[in-house]
Each structure stands twice: as C-alpha cells, then as structure tokens.
Amino acid sequence: MSTPGTPAPVRTRIAPSPTGDPHVGTAYAALFNLAFARKHGGEFILRIEDTDRTRYVEGSEEQVFDTLRWLGFSWDQGPDVGGPAAPYRQSERLPTYREVAERLLADGHAYLCWCSSERLTQMRTRQQQLKMPTGYDRMCYGKTREERAELPGFTETPVIRMLVPDDARISFDDLIRGSITPPQPDDQVILKADGFPTYHLAVVVDDNAMGVTHVIRGEEWISSTAKHLLLYGWLGWTAPAYAHMPLLRNVDRSKISKRKNPAARLKWFQEEGYLPQALVNFLALMGYSMPDGREIFTFEEMTESFDFARVNPVGPVFDIDKLNWLNGHYLRTLDDEAFLAAAGPFLPAGLSPQDVRSLVVPLRERTKKLSELAEQLDWLAAETVTVAPADLAKHGLPAPDARTVLEAFAKNLEQLDPFEKDQITATLDRVVAESGLNRRRSFMTARLALVGKPVSPPLDDTMVALGAQRTAARLRQAAASLDG
Template sequence: MMTRKVKTRFAPSPTGIMHIGNLRSALYEYLIARSRGGAFILRIEDTDRERYVEGAIEVIFRTLSQCGLHHDEGPDIGGPNGPYTQSERLPLYKKYAEQLIAQGDAYPCFCTSGTVSGNEDVDETESFGYNRRCRGIDPGTARERIRSGEAYAIRQKMPLDGKTSFTDDVYGVITVMNKELEDQILLKSDGYPTYNFANVVDDHLMEITHIVRGSEYLSSTPKYCLLYESLGWEIPHFVHLPLIVGEDGKKLSKRHGSTSFDDLIKDGYLPKAIVNMIAFLGWAPGDETEEIFSLGELEQIFRIEGINKAPAVFSYPKLNWMNEQYIRAMPFDTWKKRVQEIADPCFGDRPYDPGKLAEVLQPRVTKLSDIPAMIRFLTGRLPLSRELFYNKRAKLDADKAAYILEAIFPRLQALDEWSETGLDHLLEEAGQALDLKKGQLMGSLRAGLAAQQVTPGGAIETALILGQSESLERLDRVLDFLRKE
C-alpha cells in the first residue's frame, strides 16, 4: 500500500455546468496526483438518468483542457480499468450488490420511493430516513417476489450498534455511531447504482488511492467505509475539502454572482487566473508568501497538509486582482490579439492603432469584458461639455482649452509624422511658443480628443490610437463647440 502509485480521480456528473467547487476538486485531485508522480483519471458519474444533460460531457472535457488539467485515463482516452462512464459499468455494480446480499450485508427493498419517507408510526424525533421495513423480509420470500417481477432496490444493511471510524487526511479521525447510519440504497430499482455505491466500487476497481471530494461527503463516508469492509477492500485515503461559500457564508450559489467556470470566462476572467484563484481557496503553501503560481509551479509545491478545514469565502475582488496580474504578465503579442478580438467589432470600419490600444489597456484592464466600455470614447464620439476641460490642479478650463486647441490645431494638421516623437516634439514646441506647460497642452488635448475626463492612456496615446484624420475631425468638432458657447 505504501508503495502504491498515487491515483486520484475527478468524477463529475454530467450536469452541463462546471461549478467552481467541482473545478477546485478537479484541481486538487490533479495536483495531489501530479505532485507525487501519480495518475489523474476522469470518470463520468451518469447514474442519474433524469439529470442527464446533453452535451454536458463536452463541457467537462473542454473545461479541464482549458485549465490544463489533463487526465491519464478517461472515457475519451480509455485506460486499464475502463469503462470510465458509470452507465457502462452496470453489470459490475449488480455483481457486487448481489455479493453483498449473499453475504447478508445488503437486502432487497420493495418500498417505492413514495412509501419510504416518514409516514405512520414513526417517532419524528427518533427516526430518520428509511425505517428499514424490508430489512427483515425472509431471503426466500424476497427472492420469490423478485422472480414474480416486483420492482425492488437494494439497500445496505447497516450494523445496528457499535461505531465506525475513519481517518481523513485533512480532518483527522471521524467517528459515528452505527445506529446513526441509514440503510442507504445501493442499487436503484432502475438497475442503476447510487453514488453511494458506485463511487466505492469504481474507486476500488480503478485503484484510486486518494479520494478527494467536498466536505459535504464527510458524514456519509462511514457508510462507504463499511462497504469497503464488507467487500474486503482496502480503505483508501480520504481527502475532504472545505466548502466554498459566498460572502454571506452560505454555500456558493447563483445569487453570489458567477459560480461556474463558463460564467467566469464570460465575465472576462482568464482560465489561468481562475485556476490560480481556486488553488488558494482552502489551501496555502505554508511560509511561502507568493501567491501567483502557474499550474506547473503548483504541481511542485502542493501539499495535502496545506489544506484548510474551515469553509472559504470566494472573493471576487481577489479574483479581480489575480486576473490583473495575469493580464499584466501576458506576452504583449498575445495580449494584443485578445484586445483586437474584442476591439475590432467595437471599432467597426473606423481605423485605429491596435498595438497602441493594447499597450494602453494592458496595465489598466481588470477583466476582458471591461474593454468595450473602456474604449467607448474611442470607438464613438461622445457628447461634449465645457466641464470636460475643467481641471483645477492643472489650472485648466474650457476657455483655456479653447485657446490651446485653437493654437495647436494648425500644427497638428501640418504634422507629417503622426508618431509618439512627432507629437511629443510638437507639444513641446507649442508649449514654449505659448508659454504654457506641456502638461496643460496635453490635458486639453486629451479631453478634446476623448470627450471624457478620465481616460486610459494620455493625450499622445489617444491621438495615436485614433490616427491623424479622426483626431483632427474630433478637434475640429470640439473647436466648433467651444467657439459657440
């Protein structure tokens, strides 16, 4: 056992949505495997045919691949312990369920889902869940009823006394009284296993060494341990993860904002930033104070001991910061491409300088989705006002701006080198000629070109993005406006 190769699995159900919590489980599972030279496998838990969503499996594949979480075995690439889709493993579950019945560790139950729950003589405070009414049915008559075609499910027969303990790698030893355990359904009447059974069978057959999952499974883990024991299987490591909650401390849900990977992408976050963010939700690298890590780096430093027990609040402000870090650090050409994808449709036919725009945007953008609003003043002409030109510190107002723009307009018109240096020289010289500070010229020019007081980038940058002809047209319009008022 100690020499066994570490193996973890990500076992999502195909619901069509990759929730942040699921993704974090996948990440940690991947990290635990990779950090110990182990294998990471993907298994699809589609045993609830009512919740099955078309195309959901593709969402899973796509998300994992976007995040760089490549698996070693799975439904798409196969592996030594396939199939990796539970609906294709039905005979396996049936076989072990029958073995359990034969051993007396499980029994058929003929109750229908409706008749099971709290009716008749049950004491509300004492009882819970299923009342074990079919537990005492004689095996012979049970077999007879089955043969006659009666529908049945198979339930696990829990010990009535004693207690069960297991050790979780994060939470330590956990003990429960066996009488607290419900005779849970192993095999549903439709022949499909429940998660409670399938996860045990598959994890064993697929040789999973570390079962990593959310802490919501903590309280049902003793039942799984009993199953391992009944089947004579070695109990694997359990690594339960603290829940991810919203700002109000409640389990993260839609009302907290975007909670699925796709939502976050739509919001303009980068996969790498999301992965980095999620890695730190419930885990920390010890004395290390750095927080920006690539997936490869995480593979090196991730340790189970660093996993926390307390629920973690998902912080969008921190995600914003992480995203900014990744945007700032992105190779310029890559960034430029991303910007163009978004800016091109915004500009339409109007020409612009994408390189300059990307340069101006890189230190300022938080999320990609912010870009359209940030560049609206470039993609279209905004309404003018005199207040636009007022700046107390620079001692500027509309009259002063009118004077300045009037003076530099002809120079701009005559400028044949519409470039950083060309414009810079022009403003330098004009400033001297007018006996004004260059900053004042720039302030006026920027406001005039942008028709917006606050802009990403300065006067020259704005002029360059817009190009000479658009810049001159805008200034012409501004001058018109200022003269009229």
C-alpha cells in the first residue's frame, strides 16, 4: 500500500473464470488493463475467479496463462508468479469472504435467507407474469430461522444477502462514459450456501485487498457497479475508479459468444494461424483509436498514447475481414526464416518447411492466415489431382490445344537431368514457342494439371517440389482426361 499523503500506484487487474476455453474478451480486457497500467508505471494483476464450482473446467487456468503469454502479455502478480496479496485464486480465500460477510451481517447491511431455489423460481415467474420488477421479495428479512422454517419454500442452509436501501440511487463517474446512474440494485446474494462468495462480494474484497485503483471491465458490469459501491461504502473502503469498455459484438450486434462464433475462443486464433501481434493490434482497434488515425500500431505505441478519451464507448463489430487484412500485413513483415518457422505447424502432414521452402516463401504475399497454407499446398501430398473443366475453360487452353501442350511438356520435362528450375523454365518456354500457343494460358493449363487450381507457387518451383516423374505423370493424366 502507498505511504499516507502519496498517491497510490496504479494497479489494474483481470479476473477470468476457469470455465473452459478462454474467451477472446479476456484478451481484450487484459490488453486495455495492461496498457493503462504500463502507461502510468503501475502494476497489472491476474486473478482467477473460480468460485463457481459447477462450471469449473480442469486445465482452463493453464490455458488462460498460455494464451495470454502467447499474446505477449505479462503480469506482475498472479497465481503462477506470486505477489504480496497472495493467494490469487478465490477458492483459496474463502475465510476472508466469510469474515467480511459476517461483518456485514453484524452491521445490519446483510441478512440470512433460507428460501429454496424452487421458491425463488416461483417468485420470479410470478413477478414476470405480473410485469413487476424482478428481485428478491425479502421474505426472510427480519425473521429468525425458526420463524422462517414455518413458511413455505424453506431450506436448511441459508445464503447471505445484501440489505439494499429502497432509495439506493448511486451515481459514479465512468472514465469512458461520464456520469452514470445504474438501476436500483436488489438484495443480491453475497455468500452462497456452499460457503463460496458470489462475484459481487469477492470482487470488492479482492480488489481492496490487492490495492486495485482502476477497474477496467466490460459494459455488462455497469448495472452491478452500484452494488459494489454500496459494499465499499458499508465497509469503509476506498472504491477504485471505473472504466466500462464496449462489448465485442457479432455482425448482428449481439454479444460475441462461444456458442455463436468460433472466434470467441481465444485459442481459435492460434489454431487458424493468426500472429499474436496482429490479434493485439486488432483488439486494440476494437475499442481504441490512435491520435494520428493509423490502424497499424504496436502494443507499445498504444501504451504510449493511451487515453480513455480515445476509447469509443460504442460496441465494435468483430470484423474478421479486418483481422485477416491486419494478419496479412504482419505476415509480410516477417523475414523468410521467421515466416517458415511460423508456417511449420500449418503445413500438410509430412512436409518440412525447409524441404518446401521455395514453395512456402512465395505464398507469404497472398496468405491472410497460416491455416490457409494447408489448402494451398494440399496438392503436394495428394496422390492425384482433378482438373475442373470450368477452370480449364476460364483460365487455360481449349481442350485440343491443352492436350497438345500437356503431352509436350511431359515428354520434354521427363528427359531433364538435373531437374532444376533453370532447365525447367527454358524447356517450358521452348515447348510453348514451338507450339505457337499462348504462353500465359499454356502455363496455366500446366498449373491446373499439377495442382488442380489456378493459384499455386511459381510453376517451376511447383515442378521441382513434385519431381520429374510425378510432374510428367500428372501432366499426362490431365491430358488423358481431356480425351472425352
């Protein structure tokens, strides 16, 4: 903690839940929290909110660490690096939450509730039918256990609820949105029957214990901020400043979710072959604009310019086309060796990047994401390829001329020794000149015969990769298929 009379150092945090594959929103929140902390020479904390044991997924916590580090993010305190406010897993802090909940009970800011889940469901259903505001009806407030047990819908183990004043209209100044007055909160459960806290109690207790000065989170938490500010006031703690980020949205403006959009999974970007620097740049663009308006910038450049006034409060559409454009740009900035190293995991099985170097490197110029490489090079591992008549008609020679040139290419190429690029190019040019046919369409006819599509690496590189025998065999097979 800071010395009295001196400002507290900036501390931000993210607190993901280990409930499955990490959400892209975790990276989005981490980016802005980290940029703000680094801008002010402060600290960034990673905390694991694992109090919902019904949704806990083994291994999810490690995925959070791995994917955030893949993006180049680091944290100053956390479960895996330690820190002065340890432990950083909520499941390891249960006595602290119980102590604070008991204090709120003793001070009259909370009460016990014995209502069963069935009774609460019936209550909410009736409220909805009558078009009433939903919220707890305080059936248990002011009653002893014995008094409540005589009424319907009783359960033995109580929860602890906040006692929210009826006139608790709380406003706060949001660093992005200005003055906000959230809706009147209800009597939120703060400690569940299993002894685990709800989010609302745990986040306040943990942020206070860890000295968090700025809470930067999604706009879906705006309505909960009033509850949190009430708890800060009751406990006599200083509340942090709040900044509520715009939500990432699908094209239909709905909140991006793993059920609707595979891109909601953070690991999807690794699986598809996006570079981490491209994804960081893209996520920054989702909520931030640089002072000079440029769209391509680094994390360090964003950090240097960071100002909440440059955060757009309107929810951005998750535009994959824009991400593909950015990723293509970053791929083209890689030198040959870096591109080959990045490409390795995405090549068809059995292909080494160095073995097909002459094929892979030229693909950098037209690759948007590395997963495209498998499709672009699938012809290399295939036993045979099929020439689509429509492609031949559109890009190649008419069938009689195509047969002629393919057979001539095959006959002359299989005689080459060594079978190398210079000799291949010279042979192709000589055959085309002797035939009197169009060079571009002749070469495209050969390309279609070898790879089955009109786009491939340079023709001589393609032939070297296939070898003399496979090249001649595919050329003849394509020629024979045109006989009909």
